[in-house]
Amino acid sequence: MNRAPLSAVFQLAAAHLALLIYTALALFPVGLIVMNSFKERNAIFRTPFDFPTAETFSTAGFETVFGRGNFPNYFANSIMVTVGALLLIFIAGTMAAYALSEYRFPGNTLLGLYLSIGIMVPIRLGTVSILRLIVNLDLNDTLWALILVYTASGLPLAVFVLSQFMRQVPRDLKDAARVDGASEYRIYWMTIPLIRPAIGTVMVFNMIPIWNDLWFPLILAPGEASKTVTLGAQQFLGQFANDYNAVLASLTLAAIPVIILYILFSRQLIRGLTSGAVK
Amino acid sequence: MSKKAFPWHIVVFLAPAVIIYTLFMIYPLLDSLRLSLYTVPEQGGAEVFIGLGNYQRLFTDPFWQPQITRALANTFEFFVFHMLVQNPLALLLATLLASRFVAGRAIYRTLIFTPSVLSVVLIGFIWQLILSPVFGRALFAQIGIRLPPLLGQVETALPVVSLISVWQWVGVPMMLFLAALISIPDELIEAARVDGATALDVFWRVKLPLIMPTVGIVAVLTFVGNFNAFDLVYTTQGALGAPDYSTDLLGTLFYRTFFGFQLQLPNQTMGTAVAGVMFLIILAGVLIYLFTIQRRLVANTVEM
Structure with a gap:
């Protein structure tokens, strides 16, 4: 029984997908906050999902x-x-x-x-x-x-x-x-x-x-x-x-x-x- | 070594724990119950015994009665959300994580648990920000969703606050279910599979009955935890359970009553009566657990 049946492969893929989705849901809010804390004010609102870049980087909040x-x-x-x-x-x-x-x-x-x-x-x-x-x-x-x-x-x-x-x-x-x-x-x-x-x-x-x-x-x-x-x-x-x-x-x-x-x-x-x- | 000497060392070993625990936990709990039978006369002065007067006032007085019934109903709804959303979701995640074939289980488990280690204050503000009319609207506009003020509407505030709490705490029952699922002997599952049972059959007929003791523990922990919830509502909605008291829980009512808030003057004895009601509810929950669920399951429990 070395080869897993196809249905088992699907089940495994579905399990990973479900876990990945939930992990993303658990981490995304915290990640979003940390990421945006290093951006300047306009970038926070204009591009909230982007990582801080050289232009948008700012530590004004921490100051x-x-x-x-x-x-x-x-x-x-x-x-x-x-x-x-x-x-x-x-x-x-x-x-x-x-x-x-x-x-x-x-x-x-x-x-x-x-x-x-x-x-x-x-x-x-x-x-x-x-x-x-x-x-x-x-x-x-x-x-x-x-x-x-x-x-x-x-x-x-x-x-x-x-x-x-x-x-x-x-x-x-x-x-x-x-x-x-x-x-x-x-x-x-x-x-x-x-x-x-x-x-x-x-x-x-x-x-x-x-x-x-x-x-x-x-x-x-x-x-x-x-x-x-x-x-x-x-x-x-x-x-x-x-x-x-x-x-x-x-x-x-x-x-x-x-x-x-x-x-x-x-x-x-x-x-x-x-x-x-x-x- | 004189055998009959008084065993002073036992006293020394026990004294610090017993003294701190008695003075700062047991005495306050008992004293608080005692205080709930007293009131301060309107002209001031010493507290006088009034029996169950505070409780009667809490449930009949036109000022208190709407507040306590609303807080009871809201707290119950808050609890129901945890029972119906948090615990089944936790069981689902734990079942996925318990499978030996899923690689990276430890990583998933650790990451999913992260929100539970952060303070409720932090989680509350994070979600308040994400759902806020300014930042949140800009955020959701990026993915083409027009965000209604979910935390500001009477109809949606309590369900959304409950779901934020579910989101934060789902990791705890997940871990408890996971521990129980992992301890099921593989042979049992193998045997069922050999007999032709599907994964779903195995879950309902083998795994779920075997983890029933944990289901009971999770239920009672959810009950106790939610009937004194406070931090999340205080952080996101304020001590008044805005909007229009729609998220006011027993915890926030208790705080307002004994500590005072805005125009409401602090009333410590009424506060202890609110705490007394919470105590009776929690006690009832724990007793129901001990005498029904746990007794029926005692054969399966490891020790207790």
Whole structure:
């Protein structure tokens, strides 16, 4: 059966055609924006589907964005919030997952269930009380407000996934370390590298929604000093809606870091989505 | 090593996660439900307990009643678009990608997923620009189409916003379906093919029944995700769900109510009542899933 029947060839061609069409549909809007952000205003309207040429090339939009917006600052804030929350999710998540998977203690199952309530209930529903709490703690308009809220909302899934991987670490290894007199903390630290792929997946999985969130920056930290890039872009775009160069440039600036991260980490992200799915 | 010593290390390991999670997630959710039973008297002062008064007001008061019913209906329509367009499209794409004969599957998969990693704000503005009366009209004129103001008309705004969201998120259920399809043993499909089943038969009779657990998970994720949607409508249509509230969802109503918008003063206790309604709807959806769909499928599920 070396030669595929004709109908199979047609099916294969049809499959490729369908996938190509959908891929084009998925990429065309983003490509169109990036392409036009490097063109001068008239060319944007006259020849929107053309690549920038020597005559139509312009970076006027980027100059406006850097001149008027506070984008470097917003970027720094987004990076600090994302890295801060991921770090806390990493530390608190691996520790809790280790305790839940390693020790038998009364209430272990119950605590596991308690921690997984947050997988299904969206944290946004508690926003009014979160806002009051953050104001009472004097954390409004600080990056800490966002870091703590994102940590709380990321922990349930992190603990759930990580504890399943921690359970697969061989017992002998840990017992051997105990015999050698290693403390429990040391043994915990020893298991971390063994589940590195799972940690990578959990981190990438949390990174994107944190970076992209609009809701909590808008409500908890709308001040100029604590604005994230997603909120900054949203407000900038609202203000300069008619300056098409600036709008296209700021959209491009906001998209490019995420696209680069996606290119770097797509493997982990997709693995997380496909393995975490059938939990 | 004293065996009876209190295992302090367990407490140390658990404390950070439990404290942060309890303080910033569980406590606010419970406190928000509690607040929805209180109101601030008109002359100001401390909050007073009024039982289900806020909920009653939400569904009977002439100011609130039209808003909540419209937001409920719009949110439901938004959800239905995802169930009927996004999920079947995702299943179709996943089926194509699951075929071992299609070369370059990983590339297609990665590219199709791209919109899902970009922020909703970005996606919203990109589509708003593409459909705008100025740039969009120039754009579509190039390919000979006269573009109506799709996001500005009451009849088309909600379907178009829903389809933008479908376009952005289709990659997520696609990945979930793909994972489920790949895990089907080849022998099962081969056996059916040997028995003379066509590709379509194999899909309906073999593959679909086997991936039913994933269909259930996708359905409940779609439900939970869409019943607190906010970012896309806020970005493209504003907090009022323009035009004329035609795209106003529970998420935007919740935001306006507790945060205030333009002439509407913030009302935190009414806001928590809107959140309470959203909570009950999501809870009902999750419970229906757990007690009907998931129970029936429990034999096929890996673990849960």
